[in-house]
Amino acid sequence: xAGVSQSPRYKVAKRGQDVALRCDPISGHVSLFWYQQALGQxxxxxxxxxxxxxxxxxxxxxxxxxxxxPEGSVSTLKIQRTQQEDSAVYLCASSARDSSTDxxxxxxxxxxxxx
Amino acid sequence: KxxxxxxxxxxxxxxxxxxxxNCSFTDSAIYNLQWFRQDPGKGLTSLLLIQSSQxxxxxxxxxxxxxxxxxxxxxxxxASQPGDSATYxxxxxxxxxxxxxxxxxxxxxxxxxxx
Numbered sequence: 220x221a222g223v224s225q226s227p228r229y230k231v232a233k234r235g236q237d238v239a240l241r242c243d244p245i246s247g248h249v250s251l252f253w254y255q256q257a258l259g260q261x262x263x264x265x266x267x268x269x270x271x272x273x274x275x276x277x278x279x280x281x282x283x284x285x286x287x288x289p290e291g292s293v294s295t296l297k298i299q300r301t302q303q304e305d306s307a308v309y310l311c312a313s314s315a316r317d318s319s320t321d322x323x324x325x326x327x328x329x330x331x332x333x334x
Numbered sequence: 335k336x337x338x339x340x341x342x343x344x345x346x347x348x349x350x351x352x353x354x355x356n357c358s359f360t361d362s363a364i365y366n367l368q369w370f371r372q373d374p375g376k377g378l379t380s381l382l383l384i385q386s387s388q389x390x391x392x393x394x395x396x397x398x399x400x401x402x403x404x405x406x407x408x409x410x411x412x413a414s415q416p417g418d419s420a421t422y423x424x425x426x427x428x429x430x431x432x433x434x435x436x437x438x439x440x441x442x443x444x445x446x447x448x449x
Contacts, residue, residue, distance in 0.1 A: 261423055314436075
């Protein structure tokens with residue numbers, strides 16, 4: 220594909236349900252990032268992968284959040300026992316190699332609403 | 335801890351006006367600074383990336399400057415058009431510290447309306 224894709228685009232969950240959000244990065248991109256964007260705020264870092272290795276998960280807000288990228292391409296962000304404060308847009312981004320010089324390309328996001 | 339601030343939070347201008355958006359950051363140890371555009375319900379589109387060794391970057395009607403020592407960047411938009419209406423986000427890429435990662439640190443954005 221031409222860009223980063225995410226699915227679903229919208230997700231409504233009842234409090235306590237588990238959700239899984241998918242990210243398809245640009246083909247061949249080594250680095251993959253997840254960010255959380257609350258309404259009216261800038262994106263905040265959640266976690267970072269280099270290929271299949273999760274090198275930084277310091278931004279995950281609780282142990283209910285889990286991310287994986289088992290084959291170094293597609294990534295899934297899972298949220299267990301969703302809470303209302305988890306409502307946000309979840310953005311995925313990828314970059315080619317060394318993101319200190321490479322642009323991060325963002326997907327359209329998944330808007331999660333927890334009722 | 336790196337913090338990014340954007341002023342103003344919202345801006346409304348008539349079509350054709352030139353305008354400046356401001357971004358400040360607290361720690362000058364950065365690889366680069368990026369300006370993004372975000373349309374409602376959409377992901378982020380990278381507009382300009384300025385490496386830490388550069389002073390400015392230009393793309394069409396957009397010009398971004400970087401003064402790393404003072405922790406400031408500006409995005410200048412010439413001859414604004416209604417299609418420029420969007421939220422503009424500034425993000426810095428902090429230099430890696432031990433245990434750090436390749437994450438971007440974002441401001442909250444400036445919502446621009448061109449009438």
